[in-house]
Amino acid sequence: MATVRLWSDAEAEADPRVRAVFADIRATRGSDFINNFWRGLANDPTLLERTWSSLKVVMGPGTLDPLTKELVYIAVSIANGCPYCIHSHTAAARAKGLTPEQHGEFLAIVGMANQTNALVNGMQIPVDPAFRVEEGS
């Protein structure tokens, strides 16, 4: 169904770079589960390494809380129409405490944003000067 082969655990074990990344994913997440995304990326160990090391930093501890980070991720994935990403990050958000009430509220915001994006684009509204950050200011 994919355009690339999804690597099995046995194949991953046989490639030192893939094995190392899979081991770090398991250690970081505290779970033995490796989802299909990483099994597809394993076809290109360089891309696998770079993607995981970036994701680990971006979604790791910072100034935004973990649930907010997942919601931002899902919002982008909905707007881009990526079914896999919506499924995987909604599951991740649930694991981080997303309640059904918050999920409904989140979907309402995403729906509203898509609606007003379209209204703004349709009317080609010019940016209010008050919203601009001046260069050098």
Place this chain on the structure above:
Amino acid sequence: MATVRLWSDAEAEADPRVRAVFADIRATRGSDFINNFWRGLANDPTLLERTWSSLKVVMGPGTLDPLTKELVYIAVSIANGCPYCIHSHTAAARAKGLTPEQHGEFLAIVGMANQTNALVNGMQIPVDPAFRVEEGS
């Protein structure tokens, strides 16, 4: 520059439905400023009323904090490529306390999500059974 006329305050005053919405926007936000989006929507008072009443509920108090709501809104607007919406909601997020550190972290998540959305779509990764919510379950 817009595809519709942007209503002045004088014009808004002369239409009872537009006047009422503008008054409610000002009261809700505690500011006299009415941004161009609403001045464009004023051309269709029914659409203006429905959009404002929905936005007021969706972005009002709920189970997600106000800053998280704005970040979700901006994330959608970036993915959809709506310059006006990005400007207006980034300004709103700043008004709600977004720090430069949080803004950088937020942009990094949006960038990462767009990147992995593309990688997933390019590889056409099938959804892991573990991510599915079964109907009726």
Place this chain on the structure above:
Amino acid sequence: MATVRLWSDAEAEADPRVRAVFADIRATRGSDFINNFWRGLANDPTLLERTWSSLKVVMGPGTLDPLTKELVYIAVSIANGCPYCIHSHTAAARAKGLTPEQHGEFLAIVGMANQTNALVNGMQIPVDPAFRVEEGS
């Protein structure tokens, strides 16, 4: 397969707000069929109520004919890549009289628009002054 549970008729009956919306959908459409979209939205009765009441107005009688409204809806859904929406609104358009000839002509326009959108974006064509509606004019 969905990220939320799809409500059965029995569940809908047990929630007064969901029951009322489902009853109104059935009465408005003159059909007992409730499609999955509404069964998913039932998880958030507030969002269900607002979405249905807006959709009922927007797609109801107005100055554009019902078939034109459906075609506009499908066009957006194609550009956004929403398979469910394309299926449901193409079915709705057929029910409102869309002929195979009109469907082919419609698809040709959508294809053409996507093509010229890309050509325009690729060349970054500046808007002709003749197309602008001036503020205040």
Place this chain on the structure above:
Amino acid sequence: MATVRLWSDAEAEADPRVRAVFADIRATRGSDFINNFWRGLANDPTLLERTWSSLKVVMGPGTLDPLTKELVYIAVSIANGCPYCIHSHTAAARAKGLTPEQHGEFLAIVGMANQTNALVNGMQIPVDPAFRVEEGS
């Protein structure tokens, strides 16, 4: 501002293929005005010829009325975020009789479609069997 040069009338006159297309655009539209899109495409006469000959057929007489065709075109352009295309086709729709009431109603549909596209994608609603057209049926 563009990524290609926009051809002047004098340049177009000097190239027999561009001159012929520009003459046909003017004759078909009954207007001397050639908008920037065609002046950009003139850099590749083959692409210019193919685009114009396709557009002339697709937007010409058929089973859908001319205003409906323009609305479908604008809907796609809004969803794709093509400012030039939104401006040029909104101007064309006005020239074909679009009233302010119809424009407002149209924008409401486009906004609604974008909203429900997002809600459907966010919930990953499975297509109802009733909506499917079977192969061979």
Place this chain on the structure above:
Amino acid sequence: MATVRLWSDAEAEADPRVRAVFADIRATRGSDFINNFWRGLANDPTLLERTWSSLKVVMGPGTLDPLTKELVYIAVSIANGCPYCIHSHTAAARAKGLTPEQHGEFLAIVGMANQTNALVNGMQIPVDPAFRVEEGS
């Protein structure tokens, strides 16, 4: 599963216009295989003819090599989220010599472009004067 019927070979044989296009596809590609896209377009012979004749020219011999053309095609299809198109053009690229190494490198570029597109849109970076092609220059 489709919104239109997919034509069988027997049906295509019975329509002279569809038969002619299918014959030309087979002759051009040196293969008896007609993929589903063309079987769907067969419902509108005019659209089928125009699409095939354009595609044949655009993807035929020119100044860009055949593999580069396929990669550009896949890149657009990923960004637009068209699963069918990603599958069919990845298969075509493989047939034209795409190696697994090149595929990984290609996916890395597409991912990177989507990421920086989002970062640029999120920051609303103004175009550097050095990048502009002046009109008439």
Place this chain on the structure above:
Amino acid sequence: MATVRLWSDAEAEADPRVRAVFADIRATRGSDFINNFWRGLANDPTLLERTWSSLKVVMGPGTLDPLTKELVYIAVSIANGCPYCIHSHTAAARAKGLTPEQHGEFLAIVGMANQTNALVNGMQIPVDPAFRVEEGS
């Protein structure tokens, strides 16, 4: 005009991490010119460092030629509607030898891909079994 401040050379000099990245961009490109994208990213040195180090690898020497890489980048940027990205990578492609003939041919492919993406989505064409790569195969 941006939502963040664009750093001047003097400011960049004063921050060791930004100074180091700007120096590496200049050395890698053999040019003193730093475009606005990097001046915006400078607000978040961590994001600046990661973005530049990834881009340097992805767009650096590999199995695809430099011009093909730029064309893939522009194709994504057109589909996503990122004006800045289209301008900057079209300028980069020209610097790497893109001829006007190749540019026209490239735009024709991007336009064609967007058109057939829409036709495929509109018809919801099922993937031909022949295009699938089986897991484990």
